[in-house]
Amino acid sequence: MSSSEVSYLSSPEFYSLSLYILGCIAFPIHLFGAWCILVETPETMKRVKWAMFNLHSWGCGLDLLLGILGQPFIVPPVFGGAPLGLLHLFGVDPGIQVYLMVTLMNMVAISTGAIFENRFYILFAEKTWWRYVRYPYYITNVALAFLYYVPTMMDIPDQTLAREWIFEHHPQVKRFDSPDHPIYVVAYNVPDPDWIRVRMIISVTIMVTECLTFFFLLRWQMKKATKLMTMSEKTLAAQKAFLKAINMQIAIPASVIGTPQILLIFIGYFGWNTSELNSFAYVVMSIHGASATLVMLYCHHAYREYCKGLLRGKLSGLKTLNRWSPFVSVTSSDRHRGVQ
Template identity: 20%
Template sequence: MMDIGYSIFTCPFLMLPALAGFALGLDEVLGIPIVVGIYILITLFLAVGIAIVSIFENRYYLLFGIKSWWHYARYSFLSLNYILALTCFILPILHVPEQKHALAVLEKILTPVFVLFVPAVYFAFSVVKNYHNQAANNFCIIIIALHGSISTIVMLYIHEPYRKYCSNAFYGAFKAKKIESSIVTSVVK
């Protein structure tokens, strides 16, 4: 949703550090107020972090917490995540069954965090230091808009079954295929 919001609906053109800008997307065409578009984009940006934590919580609950005290505490935990969305980038990994899988999961989770965090740090720097670089502003917006695509590519690369399938799908089509033939001769008298 965030990718669609950035790329199609709002398509922001920012002029930092002045905290100025305008929408170039469908929001402008449809007459949606810029304040509503910004509110939705910020909410979607924060929802990405909440979704990551919620996935881990759900896995923990299904594997270990159904018949424990966690069954009662999970709703408070999830509510706290929505309230403290800005601090959801700290990922507590409590149970790591194997390092290779844990590193793959960590890379998959940290990729969108970095894709979103780096532009956010630049935007904050630009505002605090009163620095204007329109090319960097536009580049950061492009990076944020590509968040979903980058996450998908990383997931396909990290997980071995997906990687093998994609390799066979892309490279298998270009391999020369061996065609076996047999010659049958018949003699007619």
């Protein structure tokens, strides 16, 4: 691919470099967030600890796949793209990479809903019929997440024929194709792309509905408990503070990953989609997990105080060093012994 055909800012090379830089910045943030959840979670949050760690782990995995391991470079209007990350360098099949990316997105959505379900169950449904139904509910959700992309994988076209077709009908995308990073076509012949979109819409609708159902059930039960005074004021205040922190922890990263997707769908409908816009969208989405971790560390009191303690310790250490000027005292006997 010659530089005369594609500017550097819109090239796969610049896109890949940007993702590597952001991925390397995000990785230590993920590790620190995991440490805080596992080690610094207080007793009052113990029962939600593993639900939070579950969400953090899937979000971290998605960030690493988008930013370092996979790096999907989408080339509209083709239903496909070129993988640029480490998995491609190690020879992992592009179809497997797409499967992992789609499955991780589904698991992030399921884990988000699990946070609200966990709170609802512990506070209001632990002694109801839901205690028996929740396990089949989670097994079904996880199974659907892992099986969702299987029909698409089974219908992946012959790449030689598919690439010939897209280069003939969309010659502008050939400039992004190279021997090192060939374009991988997921679907190209109607109605295959349409069925993929239909399954995508159904999947998103189900997951959003589940998440909102537990969100509003939790809010309704909290208001009911406040009105009937079935909980102490201290317990209610603590739960409301926790839910406020969880809402922020989920809403901001959801905006980071959801807004680019919605914009891509909108501009794609009007035919304004370009590889540059897709690249920018995926760069933004690749930091959603890191943004979720930073919001978590700020919004939850226990983690925020732990971070403040670390910062205070470092600052006090620096002040102590600055108060003492380094010098070496040399005595006359040292000089005789040749000490410099």
